[in-house]
Amino acid sequence: MTVLERLRPDHAPALLDFERQNRAYFAASIPDRGDSYFTGFAELHAELLAEQAAGMHHFHVLADAGGAVLGRVNLVGVAGGSAELGYRMAEVAAGRGLATSGVRRVCALAFEEYGLTALRAETTMDNAASRAVLGRTGFVEVGAITLMGKPGLRFTRDLSEAGR
Template identity: 70%
Template sequence: MPALQRLRPGHAPALLAFEQENRAYFAASVPDRGDDYFAHFDARHSGLLAEQAAGLCHFHVLVGSGGEVLGRINLVDVADGSAELGYRIAAKAAGQGLATASVRQVCALAVTEYGLTLLRAATTLDNAGSQAVLARTGFVPTGEVRLGGLPGMGYARDLSNGLDDAAR
């Protein structure tokens, strides 16, 4: 079973490979990161680690038995007890329940390690897989949003009473 790990400097090569290998797959359902993201990956990775050290974000990678990154599950824009959840799973690992299991783990960390009481998320309307993950993990729709110009739906997960069965 892949392991959820907090992002660290040594993840950079595997994380870059993950993003490069899955770029077209991800771009089919979320806005593309653009060439600049890849050209300046090392500086961006260092910047993410600095944000994490400052408590502004909590980044996680899902690491397979061979050390390859199979997914990312992040909590960004941490403020006032809330954060924005974002995740992506490699094409070769999709459909195996890894996103659901990882989001559940991050919800638990949000409560027990990071002291958060509310998580927000959003997905495009055509991303049924992501919508299903959010529903299975206790997120409820909050209204329509735009994501990179595409129609989407916003979601929220109240953690103020700890975790219920949806996040376990």
């Protein structure tokens, strides 16, 4: 069983473990965060929490019963009733439906708790798993983009009552 929790200060150790354990796995499909992310993690975590408290972003972790982080589902750049969705799952959690479940839960929170009416997302064409998650969770393709030097797609999701 997994729980979706809003990011808190006490998540820092488990979140850092998650990022370290999955660094190479993530770097295979998205740009690496760089060494400074890991050496300055405590300060970065505090900055993110301050930005969340200011309403700029909504960060979430998916954790197992023991508190280990299995994934992140974030809403960034909150403005004008919308935000951009981003997510990443641990390698050990891949293919278990956790990304789909987490995105669905965050979409509900976005509308019910955060008052958002629309979300945006982007992924590269070669990331079939991410495209599948977006399709299963009600996102619709709205155009082609270049992302990290690769062909990609932009998606949106209406969070109105009819769209949830």
